[in-house]
Amino acid sequence: MPEGHLVHRTAREQAADLAGCRVHVSSPQGRLDTEALDGRVLSEVSAHGKHLLHRFEHGRTVHVHLGMRGLWLRYPDPAPPPRKGVRLRLAGRATYDLIAPTTCEVLTDRGVRELSGRLGPDPLRADSSAGEAVARLRASAAPVGAALLDQSVWSGVGNAWRAELLWLARLDPRTPAAELSEADVHRLWELARDFMTMGRDAGQVVSDAAAGDERWVYKRERCRSCGAPIRVEQLGGRTSYACPVEQR
């Protein structure tokens, strides 16, 4: 569920409910020490790739990565008691409960910088450089379909976006990233920026502005465009979907 577009959407939602508030921070499950955070003013909620960052005014930041199974639950006030296993509860103008994240930790500003340093440009961040994004992808030794999932190359793209973006760009996922032209990669970056922005606003992967619920190739048996049987294979450790006719 949580590719970068949804993490950015969550950041926007939580900022509206929590930013500028003194937030009651607790860990009902007990696995996070929240003493340094409870009652502090939350200044900003932001996203970098699939990582969510809650920065507090005194210079501490909660870093959350949902992984495959994690989720946020939102409750308008008054919130019910937390269900079993809630790792983190943030209570401001509304209450958010965090369930089953891969990562939930408190970082200093230095820790945040180190995290950002490990992540490539994010198509949904205004401070990302297209030139750097193009250069990083073309510097990868991997097939473009594997490079796109490497969060140190570009951050925020997951398996569904990989499939749909490469179809939109008419690129074969198996093509070595280093063999792609600068123009091709620049176009791929612009597609990522434009469609992931639509996806963030719609709350789902959007690869056809006129048909937000449809996919071209991802998890399909046949290409939605030409009807060819989709080529399914493992690439970059995950299942890749591509149209063998249109993506050469």
Next chain:
DNA sequence: GTGGCATGGACAT
């Protein structure tokens, strides 16, 4: 009701 898979990623091995 149950079991397998998955829109991640870190870590052990």
Next chain:
DNA sequence: TGTCCCTGCCACA
């Protein structure tokens, strides 16, 4: 490569 993360969804009994 396997395994964990207090999951959700779907197909199939």
